[in-house]
Amino acid sequence: MFADPSAARLTPRYSRRVVEERDAHAELLADFRAGMLESPRSLPPKYFYDARGSQLFDAICDTPEYYPTRLEAELLERHAGAIMEASGARTLFELGSGTSRKTEYLLEALAGRVAQPHYVANDVCGEILDEAGGRLLQRFEQLQVDSLCGDYAAALTHLADVSGAQADGPRLFAFLGSSLGNFEDAEAGDLLRRIRETMNPEDRLLLGLDRIKPRPVLESAYNDEAGVTAAFNLNLLAVLNTELGADFDLEGFEHRAPFVEAQSRIEMHLVSRRDQVVHVSEPEARLQIAEGEVIRTEISRKFSRDAVDRLLAVAGLEHEAEWSAPEDWYSLFLLRPGVA
Numbered sequence: 001m002f003a004d005p006s007a008a009r010l011t012p013r014y015s016r017r018v019v020e021e022r023d024a025h026a027e028l029l030a031d032f033r034a035g036m037l038e039s040p041r042s043l044p045p046k047y048f049y050d051a052r053g054s055q056l057f058d059a060i061c062d063t064p065e066y067y068p069t070r071l072e073a074e075l076l077e078r079h080a081g082a083i084m085e086a087s088g089a090r091t092l093f094e095l096g097s098g099t100s101r102k103t104e105y106l107l108e109a110l111a112g113r114v115a116q117p118h119y120v121a122n123d124v125c126g127e128i129l130d131e132a133g134g135r136l137l138q139r140f141e142q143l144q145v146d147s148l149c150g151d152y153a154a155a156l157t158h159l160a161d162v163s164g165a166q167a168d169g170p171r172l173f174a175f176l177g178s179s180l181g182n183f184e185d186a187e188a189g190d191l192l193r194r195i196r197e198t199m200n201p202e203d204r205l206l207l208g209l210d211r212i213k214p215r216p217v218l219e220s221a222y223n224d225e226a227g228v229t230a231a232f233n234l235n236l237l238a239v240l241n242t243e244l245g246a247d248f249d250l251e252g253f254e255h256r257a258p259f260v261e262a263q264s265r266i267e268m269h270l271v272s273r274r275d276q277v278v279h280v281s282e283p284e285a286r287l288q289i290a291e292g293e294v295i296r297t298e299i300s301r302k303f304s305r306d307a308v309d310r311l312l313a314v315a316g317l318e319h320e321a322e323w324s325a326p327e328d329w330y331s332l333f334l335l336r337p338g339v340a
């Protein structure tokens with residue numbers, strides 16, 4: 001997760017640079033203090049994604065129960081041409097790009113439109129960025145890939161380092177997978193506003209959001225039979241063991257992911273199976289965790305149309321076009337920056 005802090009042009013068509021607004025390790029320490037030494041305990045979900053966490057997320061996408069990836073991939077496969085056409089983009093910039101597998105539909109459409117397509121990928125996980133970059137360079141012969149390894153906010157700050165030149169033309173920003181749903185309203189609004197402030201008037205944002213649907217479908221997606229989501233959730237404790245010198249016993253916690261209807265969101269929980277004490281070296285701490293106590297590791301919001309419209313209004317983004325799966329189970333929104 002905390003890759004070599006250097007900018008590197010690794011091949012003529014691929015660069016990776018680490019971007020951070022605060023030292024990533026110091027930020028984990030601060031987030032741990034704020035979330036894990038308080039009750040109820042919680043942590044931001046970005047810490048799931050070390051190399052193993054990224055692999056586990058990829059495996060979640062292949063489970064029969066996790067519908068968001070499939071629905072979004074189907075929408076992108078069908079509409080990538082129209083999306084690229086409507087955006088007029090010459091560059092694609094993606095936040096939280098992961099494996100960039102679904103992105104290939106957009107890149108294919110981009111490569112069909114411009115001679116020298118440019119893809120700027122951002123993720124907190126350096127390993128996944130390099131892996132995806134290598135694959136994309138093989139598939140798209142003219143593609144230039146620049147990876148920004150770090151938080152969304154840092155990537156937005158540093159986007160100008162690798163794009164923004166006149167030759168890059170209009171850019172399509174992409175924020176897919178319903179990753180915005182991992183943020184509460186205030187943070188989601190701040191992030192969207194930050195995106196809007198980074199956009200030029202001719203840039204567009206493609207936002208993929210998961211929508212409300214029957215509880216059994218939602219809960220199965222986050223409680224898959226094979227236990228991949230459980231392993232993903234528990235891996236967060238392994239990350240803390242490595243990064244903070246903690247001694248969490250992964251067997252001592254159980255995965256749960258209920259749909260909390262009042263807030264229209266799945267909550268991922270790790271529930272302590274017994275009274276236990278966990279030691280942490282940095283920050284030096286002794287956590288007394290009671291049987292049944294919950295660590296909330298993620299929220300995953302399921303958006304009503306009203307909730308989407310409210311967020312976009314707060315952030316100053318305007319609808320340009322949208323594409324939805326049957327019964328509005330998943331939507332892609334093409335947005336333009338409003339007049340500030």
Ligand code: SAH
Binds near residue numbers: 069150
């Ligand atoms: N967009 C992909 C991946 C979604 S998983 C898809 O739709 O399938 C979420 C991705 O965002 C992971 O690859 C994770 O490493 C990355 N991520 C999570 N929090 C992040 C943050 N705060 N800043 C940047 N990337 C983040």
Ligand code: AVI
Binds near residue numbers: 177229
């Ligand atoms: C990345 N994020 C949008 C996923 C989600 O659905 O909230 C992460 C995930 N957590 C459990 N399964 C998938």
